[in-house]
Amino acid sequence: MISTKFLRGRARAALSIHEQQVLDAAISGVREVGPRTMLSRSDDVLQQSTYLIEGFVSRYMDDRGGHRQLVAIHVPGDFIDLHGFALKRLNHDVATLGPVRIATVPHPALTRIMAEEPHLARLLWFSTLLDAAMHREWIFRLGRLDATARVAHFFCELATRLDMVGLYEGGRFALPITQSELAEACGVTGVHANRTLRVLREQGMLVFREGVAEVLDLPALKRLAQFDDSYLYPNSAELFERN
Amino acid sequence: MISTKFLRGRARAALSIHEQQVLDAAISGVREVGPRTMLSRSDDVLQQSTYLIEGFVSRYMDDRGGHRQLVAIHVPGDFIDLHGFALKRLNHDVATLGPVRIATVPHPALTRIMAEEPHLARLLWFSTLLDAAMHREWIFRLGRLDATARVAHFFCELATRLDMVGLYEGGRFALPITQSELAEACGVTGVHANRTLRVLREQGMLVFREGVAEVLDLPALKRLAQFDDSYLYPNSAELFERN
């Protein structure tokens, strides 16, 4: 079983044994990819989608001046570019952060699932809609929060998502990104991200050092970030009961 | 035929006559709703989705202080809350801008389409992924563009989308929003949106007055906004050929 983390903490229970097998059977191969490696480029034509087994992946867009904006960050259990199945071309780049292990799912296998497994298809659809819900939250974050709250919000989201897949333990989680990349996710400069982290550290909320985040006061962090995890749809399996 | 604008300018041609009929048959009713009316509220449990026949609808989130961030704006031909089919609860509010005409599609009808019309289901999925692609572009807009470019980008997007459904003519289109709402979409204050519109007007790019946008120099506007319409997937019917 490869895709054990898929929808874990969310709607995993809605997957029948058969559906889990179908999903795993759709995987044509598994491979390891090194850190800071591009997986696909804007406008590439995709023939397969990628499921993230282990590690972290970012999706981003560069502006004319070469400045980067992360538009999504992926954690184990995410289908990185399932949306590429219906869109075929994406308008952003995809690259690994740390080293990763990924599984490849050819698009024809997904077409078969659409035809033969409507309930599973709906769960796949759901998982792309989760991405969209996160996108909306990022819009809110960038549009309405100041720098400190943005960074706090970013870490709240990651802590919650990693907790769902069992990668948040003892108030800490690994996240192999630099302060500059954090800045690119939060729409601030690297310098300012640094100052912001200092504020969070001095207030006893969060320490982020060398790719490890240590959450010291999650309630305070959430309050500062106006963070409410419902957009991540924790424990939503009941939405997918068969009737 | 009610849903004639659905995917127009995009993948409309991929819809067979039969699928168009199925889609129309899924509609349980059509109604008119007045301006500034809430259609659904955050956390409501949805039993149906809404297709926008005529008029404009916004989706938004409010922060603790009551300040609003638009996360999407819908034009005729959009399925406003198709994502509500799989998500059931949305974490944002939905409200009309001007007066609208909408069609209601009960979720059981969509479940049937999932089971019986995989190709049509994939087109529905595609349309929710278009929304996600727009979300990503909004993230980019808010994270990397300054106020003037953000407003320019917003109008570029609307001009392109309205053109696809035949509502952009002679360089003008109607958009029943106030300057404050424009500001809420672009992550700036109302006062600053006003100054920004003045800049665009003085530079001969765009005039927005009384709910009508008049695009005077689209190439300049696009350049300023770093706008590339490929994320809106114009003329993509070939992605959905049956094989």
Place this chain on the structure above:
DNA sequence: CGCAAGATTGACATCAATCAACTGAGGTGG
């Protein structure tokens, strides 16, 4: 040992928010 990349800090510049005043159009009630 010396270099490179990331992190940190200070000084200063700039963009946008805030506060406040005023205009004009439309609607309404006396």
Place this chain on the structure above:
DNA sequence: CCACCTCAGTTGATTGATGTCAATCTTGCG
């Protein structure tokens, strides 16, 4: 029929948050 009110838009003055530029520090590694 006009006085008044409200709402959207406009402008000016000032403040504040974040960007920019530049120097220094730390650490790991060849």
